[in-house]
Amino acid sequence: MxxxxxxxxxxxxxxxxxxxxxxxNRWIEARYNNxxxxxxxxxxxxxxxxxxxxxxxxxxxxxxxxxxxxxxWVTVAGLSVMIVAGVLRGKEHGPYPWMFEYVQSPMxxxxxxxxxxxxxxxxxxAFRARSLPAGLLLIAGVIVMxxxxxxxxxxxxxxxxxxYSLATLSDWVLAVPNLAAKRGIMIGVGLGxxxxxxxxxxxxxxxxxxxxx
Amino acid sequence: MAPTGSAWHEGLSxxxxxxxxxxxxxxxxxxxxxxxxxPIRISQEARAFHREMEGVAPGRxxxxxxxxxxxxxxxxxxxxxxxxxxxxxRGVRVVAMxxxxxxxxxxxxxxxxxxxxxxxxxxxxxxxxxxxxxxxxTMLRIGExxxxxxxxxxxxxxxxxxxxxxxxxxxxxxxLVVTISASALSEYWVIWAGGKYHxxxxxxxxxxxxxxxxPFLQTGQLAGMLGGLKGAAEYERLVGRDxxxxxxxxxxxxxxxxxxxxILLGNLGYLLQRRVRxxxxxx
Amino acid sequence: MSATDxxxxxxxxxxxxIFSFLYRDNPFYRFAESxxxxxxAGYYVVHYFDSGVVHKFWVPVVQQKQxxxxxxxxxxxxxxxxxxxxxQWISRFAIAFYVAAWSGYLIPSVLQERIxxxxxxxLLPAAGSASLGAxxxxxxxxxxxxxxxxxxxxxxxxxxxxGRVSRVGILxxxxxxxxxxxxxxxxxxxxxxxRFQFLFQDLPASLRHLSH
Amino acid sequence: MPxxxxxxxTVAQEVIRDAYAAVGRAERFDANDIYYTTQSQFGYAxxxxxxxxxxxxxxxxxxxxxxxxxxxLAETGNATGAIQIxxxxxxxxxxxxxxxxDYTLIGEELYAGxxxxxxxxxxxxxxxxxxxxxxxxxxxxxxxSLLSLFGVAPGRxxxxxxTP
Numbered sequence: 092m093x094x095x096x097x098x099x100x101x102x103x104x105x106x107x108x109x110x111x112x113x114x115x116n117r118w119i120e121a122r123y124n125n126x127x128x129x130x131x132x133x134x135x136x137x138x139x140x141x142x143x144x145x146x147x148x149x150x151x152x153x154x155x156x157x158x159x160x161x162x163x164w165v166t167v168a169g170l171s172v173m174i175v176a177g178v179l180r181g182k183e184h185g186p187y188p189w190m191f192e193y194v195q196s197p198m199x200x201x202x203x204x205x206x207x208x209x210x211x212x213x214x215x216x217a218f219r220a221r222s223l224p225a226g227l228l229l230i231a232g233v234i235v236m237x238x239x240x241x242x243x244x245x246x247x248x249x250x251x252x253x254x255y256s257l258a259t260l261s262d263w264v265l266a267v268p269n270l271a272a273k274r275g276i277m278i279g280v281g282l283g284x285x286x287x288x289x290x291x292x293x294x295x296x297x298x299x300x301x302x303x304x
Numbered sequence: 305m306a307p308t309g310s311a312w313h314e315g316l317s318x319x320x321x322x323x324x325x326x327x328x329x330x331x332x333x334x335x336x337x338x339x340x341x342x343p344i345r346i347s348q349e350a351r352a353f354h355r356e357m358e359g360v361a362p363g364r365x366x367x368x369x370x371x372x373x374x375x376x377x378x379x380x381x382x383x384x385x386x387x388x389x390x391x392x393x394r395g396v397r398v399v400a401m402x403x404x405x406x407x408x409x410x411x412x413x414x415x416x417x418x419x420x421x422x423x424x425x426x427x428x429x430x431x432x433x434x435x436x437x438x439x440x441x442t443m444l445r446i447g448e449x450x451x452x453x454x455x456x457x458x459x460x461x462x463x464x465x466x467x468x469x470x471x472x473x474x475x476x477x478x479x480l481v482v483t484i485s486a487s488a489l490s491e492y493w494v495i496w497a498g499g500k501y502h503x504x505x506x507x508x509x510x511x512x513x514x515x516x517x518x519p520f521l522q523t524g525q526l527a528g529m530l531g532g533l534k535g536a537a538e539y540e541r542l543v544g545r546d547x548x549x550x551x552x553x554x555x556x557x558x559x560x561x562x563x564x565x566x567i568l569l570g571n572l573g574y575l576l577q578r579r580v581r582x583x584x585x586x587x
Numbered sequence: 588m589s590a591t592d593x594x595x596x597x598x599x600x601x602x603x604x605i606f607s608f609l610y611r612d613n614p615f616y617r618f619a620e621s622x623x624x625x626x627x628a629g630y631y632v633v634h635y636f637d638s639g640v641v642h643k644f645w646v647p648v649v650q651q652k653q654x655x656x657x658x659x660x661x662x663x664x665x666x667x668x669x670x671x672x673x674x675q676w677i678s679r680f681a682i683a684f685y686v687a688a689w690s691g692y693l694i695p696s697v698l699q700e701r702i703x704x705x706x707x708x709x710l711l712p713a714a715g716s717a718s719l720g721a722x723x724x725x726x727x728x729x730x731x732x733x734x735x736x737x738x739x740x741x742x743x744x745x746x747x748x749x750g751r752v753s754r755v756g757i758l759x760x761x762x763x764x765x766x767x768x769x770x771x772x773x774x775x776x777x778x779x780x781x782r783f784q785f786l787f788q789d790l791p792a793s794l795r796h797l798s799h
Numbered sequence: 800m801p802x803x804x805x806x807x808x809t810v811a812q813e814v815i816r817d818a819y820a821a822v823g824r825a826e827r828f829d830a831n832d833i834y835y836t837t838q839s840q841f842g843y844a845x846x847x848x849x850x851x852x853x854x855x856x857x858x859x860x861x862x863x864x865x866x867x868x869x870x871x872l873a874e875t876g877n878a879t880g881a882i883q884i885x886x887x888x889x890x891x892x893x894x895x896x897x898x899x900x901d902y903t904l905i906g907e908e909l910y911a912g913x914x915x916x917x918x919x920x921x922x923x924x925x926x927x928x929x930x931x932x933x934x935x936x937x938x939x940x941x942x943x944s945l946l947s948l949f950g951v952a953p954g955r956x957x958x959x960x961x962t963p
Contacts, residue, residue, distance in 0.1 A: 097679040101687030108691025112500060121655075124448050127441040128643065129659030130688050133681050134438040135639015136663035142632040143670070144808065144835045145624075151831065162617050166625035173629025182408070182637060183459070190626055191409045193594030194601060196374035198623040199406070200782060201605040202845060203375035206867060207559075207779035208609055209874045210772050211328045212321045215566040217877060217899045218768075219574045224761040228894060229571070231765025233564050235515075236772055239534050241342035242557035258345055265518060265766055267724050271731025272763020274519040274705050275756070276890050278732070278936060279739045279907045281701035282929045283888075288690035288697075295921050299686055299810050300679045321878075325609050332776065332783050375867075378781020379774060405634035406627075437639040444692060455647040462651070487866050499696030511774035512867065512891045515767050523708035525700060532770065533777035552780040559776045608845070612852055620845045624836065669809055682809075706936055710953060711944040729944055736937055741911045742930040760905065768894035771870075 098294035105292030146170065169194075231268070235261045324566065331562040335554035342554055349521060350538035353528030356506045357387065360479045362395035365472045367446075369493070370414075371439075371485035373406030376510050381414060382536035382549040383508035384484045388418035390543045397468055398430045399478075401454070403439035403489060408458065427461075431468045434458030439489065440496050447501035449473050475503035484508040490517055494525045508535065588797060595793035602782060731759040800833045801850065803843040807863075808835045844868030848875040861885040861900070862909065865892045873899035886912060 104126060111123040149163040176186035220226035237243035238261020247256025290296035360366055368387060372380045391398050402411050415432055424430055433454040436442040445453035450473050451463045463469055472478060481503045483493045490507035494517075497503040504527055507517065511532025520526040530539050533556060536549030604619035644660055647653040662684055668677035709732045711725050737749055738756030745753045800815070802808035812833045819828040836846040848871060851859065859876040861869065861883070869885075869892035876883050877899045885896035886904030896903040904912050907929075914922040943953040 093676045093679070097683035100680055101683035104684050105687035105691040108688050109694055112692070112695040120448070124445065124452060125655050125658070126688050127445045127448075128452075128656055129662055130441045130685055131436055131438045131445075132639060132644045132656070132659035132663045133666055133685050134441075135635050135643065136666045136681075137685070138437060138635040138639065139632055140666060140669060141804070141808065141835050142628050142635075145628050148831075148834045162621035165618055165621040166628075169622045169625025170629040170632075171625075173626055174633060177629070177633035177637075182633065187630075187633065188409060188412075189590060189594060191630055192413070193598045195406075195623065195626050195630055196377070196409065197598035197602050197785070198605055198619060199374040199627070200377060200778065200785075201602045202623070203867060204378070204775070204779040204782040205605065205608060206870055207332070207775040208325045208328055209870050210775045211563055211566060212324045213870065213874050213877075213895065213899060214563050214772070215319070215324055215570040216321075217874070218567055218570060219898075220571050224757055225897070227758055227761040228765040228768060228897070229567060231762045232768035232772070232894070233567060235766045235769030236560045236564060239511075239532075239769070239773055240557040240560045241344055241553050242561060244345045245343075261769075262347070263724075264762065265515065266522075267727050268731060268759055268762035269515060269766035270518045270522060271709075271728045272735065272760050272766075273516055273890065274709060274728070275732045275735025275739070275760070276763075276888075276906045277519060277701050278705055278736065279929075279933070280888050281697050281705075282932050283907055283910050284697050285694055285702075286925045286929050288693045290921070290925060291686055291690040298814060299682060300813075322610065328776075328779070329783075332779050333787070336780070336783055336787050376774075376778065378784075379777045405631050405638070408634065434642070435634055435638045436643065437635060440689065440692070454642075455651060455653075456642050460642070460646070495696045495700045499700045511770040511777065512767070515770040516891055519705055519708065523704050525704060532773050533780065534773065548781070548784065552777060552784070555780045555783070556773065556776060559780075560773065563772050563776075612849065617849075620849075624846070678809075702936070706939055706943075707953075709940055710947045712947065713950050714948050729940060733937060733940055736933050736940075739907045740930055740933055741907075741926060764890070764894040764897060767891050771891065771894065775867075 094297075094300075097300055098297065102292060102294055105288075109292070142170075231264055234264055238262070238264075327562060328559065331559045332555045335558050336551075339551070340554040340557075342557060344534075344537050344541055344550065344553055346538045346541060347531075347535070349529040349531065350535055350542065351528075352521075353506050353508070353530050353535075354390075354539060354542040356480055356504070356528045357390050357396075357482075358394075360391075360394070360396050363397065364479050365397045365399055365468060365477075366391060366480045366482060367450075367478050368398050368400045369481070369483045369485070369489075370400065370402040370407040370411040371404060371483050371489035372410070372510075373404050373486065374410065376486040377410055378548075379510050379533050379536070380484050380486065380508060381410070382533070382547050383530055383539065384410075384414050385418060385547060386536065386539050386543050386545070386549070387482055387484065387508065388414065389421070389545055390539075392418060392422035392424050392429070393543075397428075399433065399450070399468060399472070400430065401433040401442075402435050403442060404486075405435050405437075408435050412458075428467045431463075431466050432458045433463065439492060443493060443496035444500070447475055447497065447503075450478075475501040479504065481505045482508070485513065486510050487513060488516070490526070490529075491520070494520050498525050508539075511535075592793040592796050595789055599786060599790045602786065730755070734759055801836045801843065801847050802833065803836060808833060844871045847872055851876055851879055851881070855879060855881075857881055859883045861887065861896065863887060865889045867892075870895040870899070876900075 107119065107122055108126060111119050146167065149166050152160045152163040153167070173187060173190060176190070180187060182188065218229055220229050234257065237246070238257040244256050244258040247254055247259070287296060368384070370384060388398065400411055400415055402408055411432055415430060419426070419430060434457060436453060442453055451469065454463050456462055457466065475481070475497060481493060481497055483490050483505065485507060490509055490513060493505050493507070498505055506528040507526055508530040509517065514529060514531030514535065517526060517529060521529055530536060533549055533552050537553050540547045540549045601619050604615050607613055608616040644656055648656050648660070662681045666678050666681035668674045709729050711729060712722060717725065734752050734756035738753040738760070743749060800811060802811060812830055815833055816828050819825050836843045850856070852875065859881050861872055865887050866889065869887070869889070873883065873885065873895050883900040884902050885900040886909035887893065887896065888906045888909060890906060893903065893905055911926060914926045946953050
């Protein structure tokens, strides 16, 4: 029961969601809609579960006075303020939207902006043309970078009445080699996803169920 | 005993990271203080994006999905604002949603700003459905019934009562799906909304995502695309209202040239070191 | 002082706290990081509960009498069993339902949109139907895709012809990764431009409000 | 092993518990080593960078799907001098892993790698199946292109006309 039950449920639900694509049958379509709704509720609960485990994790750090437990207090405090504000004053006014607008948003945006600095230092320290492939990567990168900004678009030459600039070259790199590369990868990964999905439905792939499945 | 000749390029490769950081900060800050207003060339993908928006008849309802969080708002806010200004300016109505919990705050801020500018009223000219967990199920559920996917809007009002959504419940009744997306959401819209329901989709993307979806542009699975802050600047010029996209282009230009300089210097130092090492091993 | 001006100043201080990580890991940064982890987790849990449970389950079932949603609630409860190790196996039904449903509707859409249409798009246009430039581009795309598929072909040793073709494949891949690298740099710098626009434009405006 | 996705966290705990048991060291397994940090992408990246810098881990495995935080992780890890092995199907992050890591599995090589190591008959079968599909696609591409050169439009059969 502990093992065949979930796998059987998975097979039935998986086949239903697969078949619905090919039949206009009203009953199957209705159940397809149900499964989509149920799936969203389950995902919502799972996400809440994730946050609970974060709370437990930081709670343990505080209890064990592990290193940096002071910072765990800050995390638990931030979490509690948001939940209390959200429940009492709702999502639309009071501290909840204010904290999102002036605490969470700027910090999340700034953390991402740090990457501009990391990319710069990586460009200087890590991006070496060690081999032909790495060299091609850098040349394509430089062409695209220069060709996509106003300054770079002005560098070029006139041939006949058309002006060929770095932008034309960068458009070509994006529309031909880059397109072929992304398409080649996409086809391969698409096959991989399909194979994994089939294995899950047929119960061959059970690792996601954990020990003893 | 390191040969003396290698001293200066040894230094090249041992520059402290923080010196590089200061150079980047300067390259970005200076043009913001002293604008250069360089000309902006419009790409084909941005023209296609604009053409698709122009093709929607006034009064029709388009679906605008804010598929991003605060971390990429610098690149994508200018796009969503420009799309709303373009739509409201042409009398096109908008039903908005988001597939990220972090997108709700962003969507509310931009919808409020654009609606106030154009004097549009909630419920008739535009509506905001809010966030639904599990984007693939949401995109498919909208194909069956928009009101089924979102029983209530973001503010708890049942979607059956919204005047905007009368006669609008499936992709067939939505002339255009516009996704402003950070990670692979534009690709998922193509797979889930385009796959079974043949929705017509245009996407405004972060630069990093834009480069991944050229295959979908070529096959027509995506009808138009904006790529990064440059895409936002191009669309702002096409819509005729310059915004943060255009204002950022000078800094973008200068910073790119700086990064290219870093790559060249880094590799120069590397090549010199390799030649010195090669000469040492031969000695 | 309006809530907005206070907010902009708090945002500016926290922005500088995060930027301080560039100098080195320091308490000022770690406080900001911990606050972000907590506030964002709180934000997400309120939204997940509000949209996943209230708007998607409670309101439709209680007010709109859609009882077909009840099994969804039950599966959600089964997932909560993960919290107690002794009955953790019950949650497997919810996990199996979630993962299998996703797998089911994935297969047809991924096959059509990520594989069949991409293959169709790579075929050469009919002779004469496209300009020479377009035809040449299409031919290069076709060769690139074929070479990459050979590179990712694992059942045969990459020697001889297959070896040379897969060598072409890795070079095309690198051109594609180069384009990704160029675009990624563009994206990162745009985000930094956004933060500097905040610091150089929004912050001074709020400070001026304060001084009046 | 810090995690960013609650479902992956629960699955990871199970898989790692089985792995410890498989080599007979079940007692060394501590569920607290596999914990959830935050759903926020950058709260996660900062948390992991903190672990790398503070605990000076010797080897870093970046396996799975990554977004923008990949560069932060790879750059910080590179700076600590640890050996770094990456494997991801997120092709937007591959340029950085290729440049900042010692070895990078590109896209499908990640899946093929696990098959090569485990020699699992079921996984091997799936790989063979995918290779057979690739061979079929290669045939379609070559033959289809020849056909379309002479005016026959095979694209229609592949649903190319799908978009309205």
